[in-house]
Amino acid sequence: MGIRKLDWAVTYSAVSGKRLRHEYETEAKARQFAEVQTSRARELGLQLPAVSKLRSRRWEVGYQDPQGKWKTKRVGTKEQAEEFHKDQTRSVRSGSYVDPKLAAGMTVAQLYGVWIARIETVGATGRRPATPKTVQGYEWLYRRMIEPYWGQFPLSNITYAGVAEWTQSMKGVDGRIAGLDTRARASKQFSRMLDHGVGVRVLAANPAKDASGARDYVPLTKTARKPVYLTRPQLERLAACSGRHELLVRFTGLTGLRWGEVTALVIGDLDLGPKPYVSVSKGLLRSQRSAGLGRDQGS
Incomplete structure (x- = not known):
């Protein structure tokens, strides 16, 4: 050298x-x-x-x-x-060498295509695909918050200072500075995309992280409230007060199914024979539930 x-x-x-x-x-x-x-x-x-x-x-x-x-x-x-x-x-x-020309030859938009394909097929951990709702959230953040600024950037042009400035000045759909939660989620997703670039050996290191692997520019969001769960007697009392929805309340409370999974169920998913069971294989997105899609016509 x-x-x-x-x-x-x-x-x-x-x-x-x-x-x-x-x-x-x-x-x-x-x-x-x-x-x-x-x-x-x-x-x-x-x-x-x-x-x-x-x-x-x-x-x-x-x-x-x-x-x-x-x-x-x-x-x-x-x-x-x-x-x-x-x-x-x-x-x-x-043994960690990555040719710098690879990063210069790939844009953020191209990396996103590779990353989201992995999310949809095997998920971030490689164990199972992400749910449609999760993918929808990633796509919204990318299209609204990440792509307008970074889409055509070559990966080799991304710097820590540039990501920090973008995170702090990121604008929402109304043209104003986006909220803390939106900026934090978009910045974290962008960093996860760059982590994937390191994993597929297009990047030698994640430019959104400092030498210690930290990202001190990500805004702090409010601490989420600790979830409160009903006891079995409380659930039974709630179901009893739910009128015609009593069975639905008891079913969702005892199975733990999410609302998108419950609303996607059709008659063929239920077996009320000697050994009753329910088969959960899909979930409806919010937009589909609003449009009334995915329901079995005979239900």
Whole structure:
């Protein structure tokens, strides 16, 4: 691996006529290359090369990836070059190397497509798919809060400071600063998407987290109230006071089914034989319940 300062450039023509450029650390090397290209240009009738001094110094970092292939990256300052050199050295030696070009070639929108597909098929933990309601919530946060700002960003352009600024100034659908809960949920989802980028080896690290893995810019939300559960006698008294809904109250209270699961049940899901059981295989989203969809016509 190595770091070199680039001060000179040679612009020359390819056979196709396209202008190309090579950069060098010394004027002597630049002019040596220009002489070769001058002879070639005269033989082929191409535009002659030009040697110029770069207005701002550029630094180039060279290193070998785990397969031994030589890679280079150019940055604007010596400090950036040294930091990049150190990071790549550490990642190659530890076996955690990820080609930086992968992050530059993928946008946040593309990463979201990969991430949400996993959520829908095997879930975040890889054990079971997320419920339709959970997926709907993720999609809403992405379309309304994440995509308008980050959608076309290359992953390589995301910075910790940029995510922090977005989280703090995020606007809601009414154009005003979004509420604490919305900003916290959107920021956490964005970070989980970037975690997935690390998992599929598109990103070397999550740029939304600091060196310790923390995200101190996420707003604190109100502590949720501790849930209160009914005792069996309390449930029976509530059911007795529910009139024609008595059986429904007792059924939901004793089975623990969520409202979306209860409203999705059809006649075929129930077996009232010698060994009664209910088969729960789906749940209705709020929009479907409002429209009255998913009900069995014979129920």
